[in-house]
Amino acid sequence: MDILAIKQRFGITGNSPLLNRAIDVARQVAPTDITVLIAGESGTGKEFFPKIIHQLSARKHGPYIAVNCGAIPEGTIDSELFGHEKGSFTGAHEARKGYFEVVNGGTIFLDEVSELPLSTQVRLLRVLESGEFMRVGSSKVLKTNVRVVGATNINIPDAITGGKFRQDLYYRLNTVPIYVPSLRDRKEDIHLLFRKFASDAAEKYRMPPIQLDEEAVPVLINYRWPGNIRQLKNITEQISIIEKKREIDEETLIKYLPHSQVSELPILYKGEETAKISERELLYKVLFDMKRDMNDLKQLVMNLLEGENEEGPYGENKHLLQRLYKDYPEGQSADSPIIVQTAGSRFDEPVEESEEVNESLSLQKQEVEFIKRALKKFDGKRKKAARELGISERTLYRKIKEYNIEK
Numbered sequence: 540m541d542i543l544a545i546k547q548r549f550g551i552t553g554n555s556p557l558l559n560r561a562i563d564v565a566r567q568v569a570p571t572d573i574t575v576l577i578a579g580e581s582g583t584g585k586e587f588f589p590k591i592i593h594q595l596s597a598r599k600h601g602p603y604i605a606v607n608c609g610a611i612p613e614g615t616i617d618s619e620l621f622g623h624e625k626g627s628f629t630g631a632h633e634a635r636k637g638y639f640e641v642v643n644g645g646t647i648f649l650d651e652v653s654e655l656p657l658s659t660q661v662r663l664l665r666v667l668e669s670g671e672f673m674r675v676g677s678s679k680v681l682k683t684n685v686r687v688v689g690a691t692n693i694n695i696p697d698a699i700t701g702g703k704f705r706q707d708l709y710y711r712l713n714t715v716p717i718y719v720p721s722l723r724d725r726k727e728d729i730h731l732l733f734r735k736f737a738s739d740a741a742e743k744y745r746m747p748p749i750q751l752d753e754e755a756v757p758v759l760i761n762y763r764w765p766g767n768i769r770q771l772k773n774i775t776e777q778i779s780i781i782e783k784k785r786e787i788d789e790e791t792l793i794k795y796l797p798h799s800q801v802s803e804l805p806i807l808y809k810g811e812e813t814a815k816i817s818e819r820e821l822l823y824k825v826l827f828d829m830k831r832d833m834n835d836l837k838q839l840v841m842n843l844l845e846g847e848n849e850e851g852p853y854g855e856n857k858h859l860l861q862r863l864y865k866d867y868p869e870g871q872s873a874d875s876p877i878i879v880q881t882a883g884s885r886f887d888e889p890v891e892e893s894e895e896v897n898e899s900l901s902l903q904k905q906e907v908e909f910i911k912r913a914l915k916k917f918d919g920k921r922k923k924a925a926r927e928l929g930i931s932e933r934t935l936y937r938k939i940k941e942y943n944i945e946k
Contacts, residue, residue, distance in 0.1 A: 577688065589603075608649055616659050637672075751786075
């Protein structure tokens with residue numbers, strides 16, 4: 540069965556390459572009995588993939604059950620999964636089969652498998668490795684032939700680091716991983732899904748379907764959708780029921796989107812906030828320019844150190860440059876004195892002795908001197924001088940203007 544046929548059979552909408560890849564992996568792994576772990580954010584549609592795997596496998600005529608591990612209390616999760624004997628705990632009035640016993644020969648989907656208690660994880664690991672388990676309150680070993688498909692919306696390696704998930708169980712579950720992309724990684728599918736949900740709502744509630752105007756479509760696509768497909772469906776149904784007009788404009792759509800994450804694009808506010816934002820942006824620009832200048836200067840010095848020998852035009856200053864580049868503290872002004880750590884002192888203690896490098900050795904003056912020499916060497920040809928200095932011609936022009944250097 541090809542990917543398009545699978546989408547049609549299971550009601551999956553979208554043409555994203557990431558979505559197609561996830562479906563293709565599920566299709567290929569289905570005929571085997573390999574354990575699968577499905578990862579993805581909440582609301583992305585992870586529940587479709589264990590169904591695809593089960594229906595395309597040799598177990599398709601066997602039982603299938605989905606278990607939300609996060610919805611079962613810790614005290615009863617072992618009983619639910621593995622069963623219990625009569626009198627094994629308070630309220631156990633009779634023996635009961637667990638899901639692994641009931642679904643023998645079929646597939647069990649463990650949603651939010653990362654929520655399992657550590658004691659239950661040990662039992663699950665044994666089932667995965669040998670197919671053996673014991674009911675709660677029993678010492679009799681039972682066998683089961685169940686395929687396990689797990690799913691999680693968290694980063695399990697982080698849970699392993701935090702001591703909340705067993706590493707051996709993770710590697711046993713994660714034999715074949717399937718990643719279901721978030722909606723913001725499927726931008727090409729967002730408007731398509733909106734139209735589908737609008738059509739479904741119109742048919743369900745017997746009303747004309749809503750549609751977006753040209754200005755509303757970019758707002759829909761650039762919204763972050765933290766709740767993914769589930770959130771998109773709910774909002775589409777809200778608009779379909781509440782709004783009387785069937786063509787939805789940008790302003791109407793924004794009313795239904797939480798303002799904290801309306802868009803991934805920068806937003807400019809009107810009124811008094813505009814001046815504040817402009818000042819902030821201006822400050823950012825100044826800081827970025829300063830950082831760029833410092834990076835250019837560092838690159839210039841490094842190029843001179845690596846490319847010149849003692850007899851070159853800058854060779855006489857090579858040792859000085861090495862000292863400046865090594866000792867120049869990050870964040871210190873180019874015109875401020877350079878403080879050299881005295882021997883035997885600790886970096887976290889006050890320095891009692893320091894030496895101030897002569898003003899003629901300031902980094903800015905050295906840079907001016909290098910630029911003048913390079914221009915002189917190439918008769919004022921900026922392109923060749925810039926190449927010699929290891930900087931762009933545009934940067935060289937800016938520095939010539941800034942330092943008022945004459946050719």
